Amino acid sequence: MKKTSSNEYLHSWYLLVLTILSLIFLFINQEIFLNIFLVFVVFCFYFKNGLSVKRFLYVFFFSFSIFLLSVIYPAKDLRSGEIIQFFNIAFYRTSIDHAATSMVKLFLISFLSMTSGAVIDYTKVVLYLIVHKGLKLFWGYPFLLAMNSIALFKVEFERIRINAKFRNLPKLDQFSVFFPLLVFAIRHSQRGALSLVTRGLNDQKSFYFSYAVSDLDKFRYKIFLLIFLILIGIAVFGGKVIL
Amino acid sequence: MFEIGPFEYQFKKNAKKIFTNHNIIIKEKEFVLITGPSGAGKSTLLSILKGIIPQFTSGKLSGEIHYKGKPLDGEYFNQNLKEILYLFQNPFSQLIYPSVPEEFFFTMENFNFTSEQMDQKKEEFKSHFDVESFWHRKTSELSHGECQRLVLASLLAIDPQVLLLDEPTAFLDPIARANFYEWLKNMKGLQTIIVVDHHLNEILPLADKVLIVGLNGEISQSSQRLSDEQKKMIEIVPFDIGIPLKNLIVPCKESVSLELSQVCFHYLGQKSLLNEISLKLTAGEVLVIKGVNGKGKSTLLKIIAGLIRPKSGKVSVMKNSKLIHYKNYFKEVGFVFQNPESHFFYDTIEEELKAFENLEDFEKLSGIFLKDVDFLRSPFLLSEGEKRRLSILMTMMMNKSIFLFDEPTFGQDQESISLIREMIIHLKAMGKVQILISHDDKFIESLSASAFELVEGHLEKVS
Numbered sequence: 001m002k003k004t005s006s007n008e009y010l011h012s013w014y015l016l017v018l019t020i021l022s023l024i025f026l027f028i029n030q031e032i033f034l035n036i037f038l039v040f041v042v043f044c045f046y047f048k049n050g051l052s053v054k055r056f057l058y059v060f061f062f063s064f065s066i067f068l069l070s071v072i073y074p075a076k077d078l079r080s081g082e083i084i085q086f087f088n089i090a091f092y093r094t095s096i097d098h099a100a101t102s103m104v105k106l107f108l109i110s111f112l113s114m115t116s117g118a119v120i121d122y123t124k125v126v127l128y129l130i131v132h133k134g135l136k137l138f139w140g141y142p143f144l145l146a147m148n149s150i151a152l153f154k155v156e157f158e159r160i161r162i163n164a165k166f167r168n169l170p171k172l173d174q175f176s177v178f179f180p181l182l183v184f185a186i187r188h189s190q191r192g193a194l195s196l197v198t199r200g201l202n203d204q205k206s207f208y209f210s211y212a213v214s215d216l217d218k219f220r221y222k223i224f225l226l227i228f229l230i231l232i233g234i235a236v237f238g239g240k241v242i243l
Numbered sequence: 244m245f246e247i248g249p250f251e252y253q254f255k256k257n258a259k260k261i262f263t264n265h266n267i268i269i270k271e272k273e274f275v276l277i278t279g280p281s282g283a284g285k286s287t288l289l290s291i292l293k294g295i296i297p298q299f300t301s302g303k304l305s306g307e308i309h310y311k312g313k314p315l316d317g318e319y320f321n322q323n324l325k326e327i328l329y330l331f332q333n334p335f336s337q338l339i340y341p342s343v344p345e346e347f348f349f350t351m352e353n354f355n356f357t358s359e360q361m362d363q364k365k366e367e368f369k370s371h372f373d374v375e376s377f378w379h380r381k382t383s384e385l386s387h388g389e390c391q392r393l394v395l396a397s398l399l400a401i402d403p404q405v406l407l408l409d410e411p412t413a414f415l416d417p418i419a420r421a422n423f424y425e426w427l428k429n430m431k432g433l434q435t436i437i438v439v440d441h442h443l444n445e446i447l448p449l450a451d452k453v454l455i456v457g458l459n460g461e462i463s464q465s466s467q468r469l470s471d472e473q474k475k476m477i478e479i480v481p482f483d484i485g486i487p488l489k490n491l492i493v494p495c496k497e498s499v500s501l502e503l504s505q506v507c508f509h510y511l512g513q514k515s516l517l518n519e520i521s522l523k524l525t526a527g528e529v530l531v532i533k534g535v536n537g538k539g540k541s542t543l544l545k546i547i548a549g550l551i552r553p554k555s556g557k558v559s560v561m562k563n564s565k566l567i568h569y570k571n572y573f574k575e576v577g578f579v580f581q582n583p584e585s586h587f588f589y590d591t592i593e594e595e596l597k598a599f600e601n602l603e604d605f606e607k608l609s610g611i612f613l614k615d616v617d618f619l620r621s622p623f624l625l626s627e628g629e630k631r632r633l634s635i636l637m638t639m640m641m642n643k644s645i646f647l648f649d650e651p652t653f654g655q656d657q658e659s660i661s662l663i664r665e666m667i668i669h670l671k672a673m674g675k676v677q678i679l680i681s682h683d684d685k686f687i688e689s690l691s692a693s694a695f696e697l698v699e700g701h702l703e704k705v706s
Binding site: 123141144145148151152155156159160162163164165166167168169173176177179180183184187188191192194195196197198199200201202204205206207208209 | 293295299324325328329331333335336337338339340341342344345348349350351352353354355356357358361381382383397398401550573574576577578580582584585586587588589590623637638641
């Protein structure tokens with residue numbers, strides 16, 4: 001019996017699928033309350049999978065900043081109608097309504113795109129695809145290597161930036177901080193590829209962890225699918241879907 | 244087992260060669276030490292023995308090198324995968340996974356070990372290289388030493404016949420290093436071990452054969468006993484730079500001091516790393532910090548450099564009794580990171596050094612730091628040891644008052660260590676404050692500096 005690599009509430013593969021489905025739904029459905037409900041359902045899954053409230057707040061403040069911009073600098077065609085005074089500043093009601101709708105839409109899409117990366121374990125997704133869905137090792141592993149080097153890139157870039165500061169590089173040469181990063185990327189990929197080869201990566205390899213989806217994962221995913229289908233039904237019969 | 248006939252390898256035209264005019268035989272289960280000056284081509288020789296050169300690298304290899312009577316490249320490369328394993332000099336470049344357990348099992352998985360076999364190996368190695376202490380961490384959070392232990396454990400778990408180890412102890416603390424040599428001693432006679440290492444005092448008694456790669460790239464064979472000339476490579480001796488350094492290093496005219504009071508630090512969501520650290524250094528003082536891998540030595544240097552802020556306590560840098568804001572520490576501090584490549588910004592070594600090129604003496608000094616190196620070469624193409632020396636040289640030449648060195652002697656031969664020591668002594672005479680992290684006891688001793696050990700987040704004086 002193979003072991004599972006982590007204790008996720010819902011397998012990362014399913015999280016990825018439900019995120020993609022939800023994003024498609026958000027793009028084609030114009031009924032905002034259905035969108036809010038769907039994202040709430042996704043939020044519950046993300047939250048159970050370990051999403052921190054902090055990230056949720058990041059997305060909220062990002063969307064709110066766009067709301068403020070839209071209200072303070074409204075588009076020309078929104079500068080009409082009723083005027084509301086707030087702290088002795090005049091705002092157009094039309095622009096507030098428009099900004100609020102935009103903020104909600106932006107929040108919903110940003111929530112999915114900005115927080116999914118934190119909860120979906122892409123290593124597990126790639127390994128699931130390799131082990132259970134026949135993804136070729138020689139595609140999967142370089143992809144895995146590239147993804148996992150992002151953390152190293154961040155650290156290296158920070159080091160390079162700090163070194164540029166310590167060396168007091170001339171202003172024009174400050175741009176050359178990208179040169180060592182590029183060299184690092186090329187050399188890291190070269191060494192990583194060599195590591196894969198010299199450590200014996202081959203088609204017949206076994207896996208210690210199973211990376212499989214459990215029955216509980218399937219059950220939870222089916223619940224999501226059921227909710228998703230109901231929402232599609234309401235959206236289609238409500239006539240708010242753009243195709 | 245290995246028959247190395249007369250051969251020659253050159254990466255590109257006019258580049259340094261590595262060659263031998265003799266026949267060198269490495270027998271089964273022999274312990275071979277490869278030594279020689281930094282940048283001579285020791286890692287290249289290991290790559291040739293693994294078959295990476297010429298299989299995956301450009302360059303011209305002429306001559307015959309055989310393993311069990313067959314070449315190492317082409318179809319034979321795959322046949323030898325399980326038999327010959329190679330630990331790279333930079334362990335981070337061998338990492339595949341973000342989690343430690345998956346990384347540990349990776350090599351075994353590639354050779355179809357069963358779960359039961361892997362579990363057995365896990366138990367064996369978890370305690371052996373103290374892998375257990377970082378089993379639940381992310382690989383990107385590991386220190387160099389921890390990363391080296393992890394990759395080594397992963398490779399050794401498949402019981403290879405030949406082990407090619409490129410400076411396996413470079414980043415290990417003294418305890419881990421002693422354990423590793425003890426383990427090597429036990430492994431001797433069970434596997435063929437070919438190791439590049441600069442800790443000759445410890446490794447030489449284990450070696451059946453010594454291959455010396457000279458600065459001109461020539462490989463010569465020696466017995467366990469080294470000649471007097473070769474023995475010089477072991478000792479740290481006063482190094483005559485022969486250049487008046489007073490023209491190069493600007494003395495500190497202002498009085499500088501560095502003070503840490505009750506500094507505490509921990510990474511988000513992790514246990515305390517540094518606890519109430521207090522110290523004071525004034526002009527011309529040198530302090531060495533030792534300690535086990537992953538215990539916060541590099542973090543302490545980053546706090547001193549103003550790169551991260553302590554959770555509590557205070558770091559103060561004073562110049563002429565005037566407190567300097569931490570955001571301006573970079574004007575006073577020179578920092579040599581563990582990873583030398585992040586110090587380079589230009590296409591050639593010459594461009595890297597252009598800030599100092601008006602000084603003739605500086606060019607001479609650069610020539611001493613980087614012997615036989617074409618300054619029109621890319622600094623990224625230097626050997627690991629040469630890169631490190633270049634990063635040290637560039638930092639030392641900056642007009643700073645405080646210098647922080649993270650493992651300055653890693654990958655250096657004894658002559659280079661002597662040179663670095665000499666430079667540190669000169670900086671000291673010029674009134675610079677210096678803090679070094681080092682695991683090299685002989686080097687620390689030779690500096691006659693105050694040494695502290697970071698134990699459980701506290702700095703304890705070492706006699």
